[in-house]
Amino acid sequence: MDLTLKIWRQKDAKSKGKFVTYQISGISPDCSFLEMLDQLNEKIISENSDPVDFAKCPVSFDHDCREGICGMCGLFINGRPHGPDEAITTCQLHMRKFKDKDTIVIEPWRSKAFPLIKDLLVDRSAFDKIIQAGGYVSVNTGGVPDANSILISKHNAELAMDAAACIGCGACVAACYNASAMLFVSAKISQLALLPQGKVEAKERVQKMVKVMDKLGFGNCSNTYACEAECPKLVNRSNIARMNREFLSAKICSEKETQQIAGV
Amino acid sequence: MTTLNSKVPEGPIEQKWSNYKSHGKLVNPANKRKLDILVVGTGLAGASAAASLGELGYNVKIFCYQDSPRRAHSIAAQGGINAAKNYQNDGDSVYRLFYDTVKGGDYRAREANVYRLAEVSNAIIDQCVAQGVPFAREYGGLLDNRSFGGAQVSRTFFARGQTGQQLLLGAYSALSRQIAKGTVKLYNRRDMLDVVLVDGKARGIIVRNLVTGEIEKYFGHAVVLCTGGYGNTYYLSTNAMGSNATPIWKAYKKGAFFGNPCFTQIHPTCIPVHGDYQSKLTLMSESLRNDGRIWVPKKKEDAEKLRNKQMKANDIPEEDRDYYLERRYPAFGNLVPRDVASRAAKERCDAGYGVGSGFAVYLDFAESIKRLGRETIEARYGNLFQMYEKIVDENGYENPMMIYPAVHYVMGGLWVDYNLMTTVPGLYALGECNFSDHGANRLGASALMQGLADGYFVLPYTIADYLADEIHTKRIPTDSKEFNETEKEVKDNIENLKSINGKQSVDTFHKKLGKIMWEYCGMGRNEAGLKKALELIPELRKDFWKDVKIPGGTDEFNPEIEKAGRVADFLELGELIVRDALNRKESCGGHFREEMQTEEGEAKRDDENFAYVAAWEFNGLNAEPVLHKEQLEFKDIKIAQRNYK
Ligand SMILES: Cc1cc2nc3c(=O)[nH]c(=O)nc-3n(C[C@H](O)[C@H](O)[C@H](O)COP(=O)(O)OP(=O)(O)OC[C@H]3O[C@@H](n4cnc5c(N)ncnc54)[C@H](O)[C@@H]3O)c2cc1C
Ligand code: FES
Numbered sequence: 056m057d058l059t060l061k062i063w064r065q066k067d068a069k070s071k072g073k074f075v076t077y078q079i080s081g082i083s084p085d086c087s088f089l090e091m092l093d094q095l096n097e098k099i100i101s102e103n104s105d106p107v108d109f110a111k112c113p114v115s116f117d118h119d120c121r122e123g124i125c126g127m128c129g130l131f132i133n134g135r136p137h138g139p140d141e142a143i144t145t146c147q148l149h150m151r152k153f154k155d156k157d158t159i160v161i162e163p164w165r166s167k168a169f170p171l172i173k174d175l176l177v178d179r180s181a182f183d184k185i186i187q188a189g190g191y192v193s194v195n196t197g198g199v200p201d202a203n204s205i206l207i208s209k210h211n212a213e214l215a216m217d218a219a220a221c222i223g224c225g226a227c228v229a230a231c232y233n234a235s236a237m238l239f240v241s242a243k244i245s246q247l248a249l250l251p252q253g254k255v256e257a258k259e260r261v262q263k264m265v266k267v268m269d270k271l272g273f274g275n276c277s278n279t280y281a282c283e284a285e286c287p288k289l290v291n292r293s294n295i296a297r298m299n300r301e302f303l304s305a306k307i308c309s310e311k312e313t314q315q316i317a318g319v
Numbered sequence: 320m321t322t323l324n325s326k327v328p329e330g331p332i333e334q335k336w337s338n339y340k341s342h343g344k345l346v347n348p349a350n351k352r353k354l355d356i357l358v359v360g361t362g363l364a365g366a367s368a369a370a371s372l373g374e375l376g377y378n379v380k381i382f383c384y385q386d387s388p389r390r391a392h393s394i395a396a397q398g399g400i401n402a403a404k405n406y407q408n409d410g411d412s413v414y415r416l417f418y419d420t421v422k423g424g425d426y427r428a429r430e431a432n433v434y435r436l437a438e439v440s441n442a443i444i445d446q447c448v449a450q451g452v453p454f455a456r457e458y459g460g461l462l463d464n465r466s467f468g469g470a471q472v473s474r475t476f477f478a479r480g481q482t483g484q485q486l487l488l489g490a491y492s493a494l495s496r497q498i499a500k501g502t503v504k505l506y507n508r509r510d511m512l513d514v515v516l517v518d519g520k521a522r523g524i525i526v527r528n529l530v531t532g533e534i535e536k537y538f539g540h541a542v543v544l545c546t547g548g549y550g551n552t553y554y555l556s557t558n559a560m561g562s563n564a565t566p567i568w569k570a571y572k573k574g575a576f577f578g579n580p581c582f583t584q585i586h587p588t589c590i591p592v593h594g595d596y597q598s599k600l601t602l603m604s605e606s607l608r609n610d611g612r613i614w615v616p617k618k619k620e621d622a623e624k625l626r627n628k629q630m631k632a633n634d635i636p637e638e639d640r641d642y643y644l645e646r647r648y649p650a651f652g653n654l655v656p657r658d659v660a661s662r663a664a665k666e667r668c669d670a671g672y673g674v675g676s677g678f679a680v681y682l683d684f685a686e687s688i689k690r691l692g693r694e695t696i697e698a699r700y701g702n703l704f705q706m707y708e709k710i711v712d713e714n715g716y717e718n719p720m721m722i723y724p725a726v727h728y729v730m731g732g733l734w735v736d737y738n739l740m741t742t743v744p745g746l747y748a749l750g751e752c753n754f755s756d757h758g759a760n761r762l763g764a765s766a767l768m769q770g771l772a773d774g775y776f777v778l779p780y781t782i783a784d785y786l787a788d789e790i791h792t793k794r795i796p797t798d799s800k801e802f803n804e805t806e807k808e809v810k811d812n813i814e815n816l817k818s819i820n821g822k823q824s825v826d827t828f829h830k831k832l833g834k835i836m837w838e839y840c841g842m843g844r845n846e847a848g849l850k851k852a853l854e855l856i857p858e859l860r861k862d863f864w865k866d867v868k869i870p871g872g873t874d875e876f877n878p879e880i881e882k883a884g885r886v887a888d889f890l891e892l893g894e895l896i897v898r899d900a901l902n903r904k905e906s907c908g909g910h911f912r913e914e915m916q917t918e919e920g921e922a923k924r925d926d927e928n929f930a931y932v933a934a935w936e937f938n939g940l941n942a943e944p945v946l947h948k949e950q951l952e953f954k955d956i957k958i959a960q961r962n963y964k
Binding site: 066067083085086087089090093094097099100101103106107109111112113115117118119120121122123124125126127140142143147149151172173176178179180182183186187188190191192193194195196197199200201202203205206207208209212215216219220222223246247250252253 | 367370371374385386387388389390391392394395404406442444445446447448449450451453454455456457458459460461462478479481484485488491492493495496498499505507530559560561593594596597598599601602705706709710712775776779820822824826868870871872875876877878879
């Protein structure tokens with residue numbers, strides 16, 4: 056296949072970025088999208104006419120496992136997070152999804168909460184901060200009960216697993232008009248709310264996580280569900296509804312508690 | 320010269336660990352706050368260790384090269400994690416898990432370490448369930464199990480085909496909790512490039528900030544390496560693109576012995592290689608062998624027609640299929656250990672029965688689908704079938720999958736004693752980067768168990784034994800002589816690489832190295848080939864240092880610099896792997912010396928001469944390393960020829 060690539064190049068967070076056009080030929084339809092970029096980078100290196108001009112140096116992008124599970128890769132391809140295939144990450148996208156002589160536009164995730172680092176690379180540490188706010192069960196190592204002493208219905212275990220399948224890639228945020236992180240946050244809240252181990256702290260958890268999410272600059276959910284449509288792991292929008300329920304009930308509870316304490 | 324002391328406690332094997340715990344030294348809470356521990360790596364081993372140490376009150380700093388600790392390569396483990404719970408009532412016990420692991424490792428592991436691993440395995444499952452890890456369950460609400468290779472009991476716990484992901488997210492959540500509390504500080508996008516020794520003890524590390532290119536220095540009273548395996552020495556492997564040997568290799572060059580480097584695991588069920596642009600290989604979990612049957616055609620003509628696409632797998636009638644694992648190993652069938660399954664696949668393909676490109680065999684689900692229904696198979700392995708289809712563009716439910724062995728895991732790694740300490744005082748190695756528990760072959764679902772055992776339940780005890788004597792050691796400033804010297808070495812290395820300004824990319828060299836390793840030190844090894852590799856690798860290394868080309872600056876995000884440093888180390892490590900393989904004139908586990916096989920083509924061990932751990936000591940770049948031997952004693956298991964028939 057012969058392709059024209061329009062790639063977003065930006066030296067660092069402070070510099071201005073631009074699209075640079077590259078031509079590449081002889082790409083096998085069986086190779087993956089990132090392997091296509093590897094070949095482009097090989098070409099750029101062999102032609103590298105200017106060692107300093109960053110547009111003549113290899114294109115930077117995040118990736119690691121290359122099998123759709125670490126959540127490190129993430130490119131905005133022809134206007135869609137992870138490109139034109141369903142239920143996959145960028146590293147699982149294969150060139151057979153494109154046609155010979157296609158022009159492909161490649162951009163980074165764009166969202167205020169994910170500042171750009173270089174080229175196609177963004178900083179997603181906001182996601183870690185949200186988890187740090189409460190995405191866990193507060194148990195220390197050791198001294199926990201036997202695993203089979205906690206019975207969990209198969210149905211709930213499966214639903215929890217569906218939510219826990221989130222890989223934290225950020226496609227949901229990139230897909231959303233408002234750059235909302237609701238799908239990501241609700242996946243963790245749902246997983247833990249569905250399990251008895253997570254119930255104990257459910258109220259505090261949802262309040263803390265939502266507070267940090269808002270503080271970090273993620274937008275609101277306006278129920279268009281582009282996030283669900285682009286999620287490589289098919290995390291379901293019903294998690295957002297569950298999170299909203301959890302949040303409301305936590306709020307009502309804490310209001311009641313405040314009233315009780317105040318003696319109202 | 321250091322002599323190896325494994326520090327295995329006295330006493331009967333089932334009491335060693337509990338005695339150790341009851342009598343080990345302790346550090347009181349006020350002193351813990353004064354002690355700094357550096358943990359490198361956020362996989363199962365690193366995340367669990369850092370979280371547990373943080374909970375205990377130590378001051379922990381943790382490092383990873385990815386943007387988030389949740390992305391360590393443990394995330395990619397698919398199939399499951401072993402434990403001796405005996406929930407299935409099928410006769411499992413701590414002793415049996417211990418026995419299976421030592422036997423599976425072809426009697427090249429240290430008994431006491433393996434026993435401890437089996438002993439703490441149950442606590443791991445309890446811990447993970449308490450964290451909210453959504454393991455698979457039965458309808459009654461109890462935990463479900465599956466079978467893995469090398470065992471006749473069902474002791475593997477799993478979360479669909481994403482067990483590693485769920486376990487890692489569990490450990491990551493515990494880690495995140497400690498980060499929020501301030502007991503652990505996270506340094507992401509950092510590449511560890513060396514370890515700093517002060518008076519012979521590990522006291523710090525040098526890292527490169529991958530975003531700014533800055534070289535940073537960190538002090539710790541102890542340094543814990545949890546940096547994963549070095550399978551990427553072979554270029555194509557199931558490891559992540561960034562998986563590397565640099566931290567352990569630099570530790571080796573600073574005096575930590577390297578244990579059994581040639582023990583690499585080639586996994587039988589991976590998607591076959593299909594083009595030279597390929598950057599990595601994808602594993603199809605071993606769990607698939609629970610329900611999939613492996614076969615090739617009985618007739619060479621059929622194999623040829625299949626290769627030429629004149630025929631399809633489903634056209635071959637049942638009587639013309641050779642289920643070679645079931646034929647050769649009736650007792651274990653498709654569930655023989657990995658090394659056995661891989662060699663059997665190679666044997667059939669080399670004999671001309673391979674399909675696809677000639678280097679592939681079938682993994683067939685037709686019978687299980689008929690027996691259990693497609694839905695059940697989909698529920699068990701749906702994500703793996705999806706992965707297969709995305710890569711190969713074929714439907715694994717309708718046609719048998721094509722698979723071939725690929726480099727997957729390394730049993731070798733830094734030599735550690737019972738405390739998980741290397742031969743450098745204060746320097747520990749946990750998880751895949753140590754050599755300790757799997758001998759010459761690791762059983763499926765045992766790496767996850769080991770990583771979490773080391774991090775949650777072993778190191779938190781054993782590190783106290785060392786740190787108890789360090790409570791008076793003041794924090795060493797990072798502008799001291801030793802830190803500055805090591806920093807300079809690191810900076811010079813980067814400058815040297817950058818200034819070569821040759822013609823070939825880093826990847827070009829990495830691919831060449833991979834070809835040499837796979838060809839001469841892969842599934843079958845022999846003296847002539849290994850000697851040839853010992854000539855080729857140094858030549859390639861020389862070429863690399865003359866002709867590598869690294870565009871871009873050193874003071875910015877620049878993956879070419881990262882890769883160059885890693886490949887420079889692989890080019891040295893590759894040689895040690897080959898040297899070790901040449902030294903070990905026996906076949907055992909994943910190390911198959913073609914000269915040493917039985918008449919039926921099975922691996923032939925030489926217990927008289929090789930029942931030892933080969934621990935290599937660095938002796939300067941242009942000199943041969945020194946071999947130390949830790950003699951293995953088998954007191955609680957009768958050493959025998961492995962038999963899976
Ligand atoms: C595809 C696949 C499937 C597997 N399936 C199973 C399974 O089903 N069951 C099982 O038991 N085992 C399985 N394994 C093996 C198992 O996953 C690994 O052995 C185990 O997860 C290793 O864990 P770890 O903590 O030692 O290292 P890793 O998880 O590899 O973590 C390494 C850490 O070190 C860091 N690091 C590395 N180098 C540097 C550096 N230079 N500077 C800074 N940080 C660094 C990384 O950032 C990372 O955080 C599988 C392996 C693969 C590849
Ligand atoms: S690189 Fe890991 S999900 Fe794509």
